[in-house]
Amino acid sequence: MIFSKIFFVFKKLFNLFLFSFFPNRCPYCDCVISCNLCMCRMCEKFIKPINLLKKFKIYNSEEFFCLSVLKYEKNIRKAILRYKFTRRKDYFKNFAKLMAESLKKNFENLDFDFITSVPIDKYKTNQRGYNQSKELAEEMSKILNIPYKELLMKTKQTKEQHLSNAKERKENLRGVYSIIKSVILSRKSILLCDDIVTTGSTLSECVQILKEAKACRVFCVTLAATILDFHNFKK
Ligand SMILES: [Zn+2]
Structure with a gap:
């Protein structure tokens, strides 16, 4: 149990580290977006x-x-x-x-x-x-x-x-x-x-x-x- 919690925290920190160096970008306008999105809110209206x-x-x-x-x-x-x-x-x-x-x-x-x-x-x-x-x-x-x-x-x-x-x-x-x-x-x-x-x-x-x-x-x-x-x- 404790190991899975440590792993979860480690994974979150690692993703944060990755995101700060290689941020997720909206393919249609290239602005930075959160990891779980596949386009920005603005492009979502048109695409x-x-x-x-x-x-x-x-x-x-x-x-x-x-x-x-x-x-x-x-x-x-x-x-x-x-x-x-x-x-x-x-x-x-x-x-x-x-x-x-x-x-x-x-x-x-x-x-x-x-x-x-x-x-x-x-x-x-x-x-x-x-x-x-x-x-x-x-x-x-x-x-x-x-x-x-x-x-x-x-x-x-x-x-x-x-x-x-x-x-x-x-x-x-x-x-x-x-x-x-x-x-x-x-x-x-x-x-x-x-x-x-x-x-x-x-x-x-x-x-x-x-x-x-x-x-x-x-x-x-x-x-x-x-x-x-x-x-x-x-x-
Ligand atoms: Zn966009």
């Missing part, structure tokens, strides 16, 4: 999760769904760009918290065997220092208590997808991803995480590979969506 669901298809016309939490616009877009390209890795916790909350609201039962992420190639990993989608997935794994497992790898470099149209995106991605060899997915249910969905080509490619590896169900979740023709997942 509302949209929880939108989009149906996509893989090559054999099998369908899968993707839940996107935010609309990729204005301050959200700027925050995600800072997160991806200017080493603001610290935003991942607040983004993941929002994604996990959205999943909990929209699923009665989060009975996934694994959570995994869309991989990036080695060059980008070295350049950025991290894979932004993996950071989100690993944090969600802790919050939702679903094991994180590295299932996919990206074996070729591709040009920036936002510079291509839908048809080019699909062609650019053929044969770019593959399953990690030792992985067995028969009868496994997978939650696949990415940062942004646009045309769904990247997710389709990854879902296809997970399905070929015998995953029984793949559901996707992204922090944001760039397209507007979504249907509300839950009204």
Whole structure:
């Protein structure tokens, strides 16, 4: 009993120490916020999760769904760009918290065997220092208590997808991803995480590979969506 009390006090002091040197910041305006919040009170008024669901298809016309939490616009877009390209890795916790909350609201039962992420190639990993989608997935794994497992790898470099149209995106991605060899997915249910969905080509490619590896169900979740023709997942 006494040990657990000492541990609790020690943990609080340690968190206080961490917070004074690495304060939690609102990803959308960068102001300092308390540890338990994922955005400041001011941004909370404007940044509302949209929880939108989009149906996509893989090559054999099998369908899968993707839940996107935010609309990729204005301050959200700027925050995600800072997160991806200017080493603001610290935003991942607040983004993941929002994604996990959205999943909990929209699923009665989060009975996934694994959570995994869309991989990036080695060059980008070295350049950025991290894979932004993996950071989100690993944090969600802790919050939702679903094991994180590295299932996919990206074996070729591709040009920036936002510079291509839908048809080019699909062609650019053929044969770019593959399953990690030792992985067995028969009868496994997978939650696949990415940062942004646009045309769904990247997710389709990854879902296809997970399905070929015998995953029984793949559901996707992204922090944001760039397209507007979504249907509300839950009204
Ligand atoms: Zn803010």
